[in-house]
Amino acid sequence: MPTTITGLVLLVVLLLPGLTFVLVRERQGSERRPTPFRETGTVVFGSVVTELAVLVVFAAVRGLMPRHTPDVGRLVREGSPYAQLHYAELLWWAGGLLSAACALAAVVALLTAGVPHSSAMSAWWVMFEKWYPGENPRVGCVLEDGSYVEGHLASFNVSSDDLPDRDLVLVEPLKYRAPGAVETLDFPWGSVCVSARRIVSMFVSYPPAPEQARAGEGAAAPGSAPAAS
Known part of the structure; x- marks a missing residue:
């Protein structure tokens, strides 16, 4: 760790682009928990690559406009x-180059995020994000006491580990069946938080695709008479 203010500033400058890269990547998928060594290596590597790229661009600009850039020599x-x-010119250029390196790291993170492999993700993430992303599915949960709760998915824990200490939030219209009951009734509340520790099984229903919905609307209803020619 740095022991002086100058060392601390240099450490922040060197690692900020890599930290930007990691933070943007985390927002694009499920939360992962890499080892400290791997996470530190990602931050350092991302910072070095983006800052070198920005310095190469600065060198090209320096060669084209030497009077308008700081004299590094x-x-x-x-x-x-x-x-x-x-000092004023140097501060402006240093801040601009650092901002450019952070912006480049964010762009690279967005372009390389992609969809992670299912083997590295949780079952929740596969059902809610990979198969039908953004479809607002309807989720039904059978709980350990035999009760049943159903509603539209509002949010869920995006951890890549299938941990029991997490939860999901369902919103109206909600349905609930008490333990030992047969009939599922409408539940007059706006939302419910369900703990993963209490879930025995989960059912997910996705809305039909737009082309399927259009095909269903165009099809004749069962038992209807054919249209007159």
């Missing part, structure tokens, strides 16, 4: 005297 040779004389 003088900064290396003179050090503090040059930095004190051109």
Whole structure:
């Protein structure tokens, strides 16, 4: 760990693009729990690659417009005297290059996120996100005491591990069947939180695809008379 303010600032500058990459990737899929070594390596590698790319672009701009860019050679040779004389310009360029590196890391994260393999994801993620993403499915849960609850999926824990200490939220219209009962009744509440620890089995119903819905609307109802020619 850095022991001075300068060292801390340099550490933040070096790792911020990689941290941006990791955070954007986490928002694009299920939450994963890599080892500390792997996560640190991802942050460092992402920072180094994006910052090198930005420095290459800066070098090209420096070659085309030397009068409008900081003189890196003088900064290396003179050090503090040059930095004190051109501190405003250096700060603006440093902030711009760091912002460009973070933006590049975010773009790369969005382009490379993709869909993770099912073997690395939880069963919930496969049912709710991979098979029919964004379809607002209807979910029915049989609980360990024999009761049953049903509703539209509102949110669920996106952890890649099938852990019992997580939950999902169902919203109206809700249905509920008490333990030992036969009939499922409408439940007059807006939402319900169901713990994974209490779920024995889960049923998921997806809305029909648009082409299937159009085909169903165009089909004749059973028992209806054919249209007159």
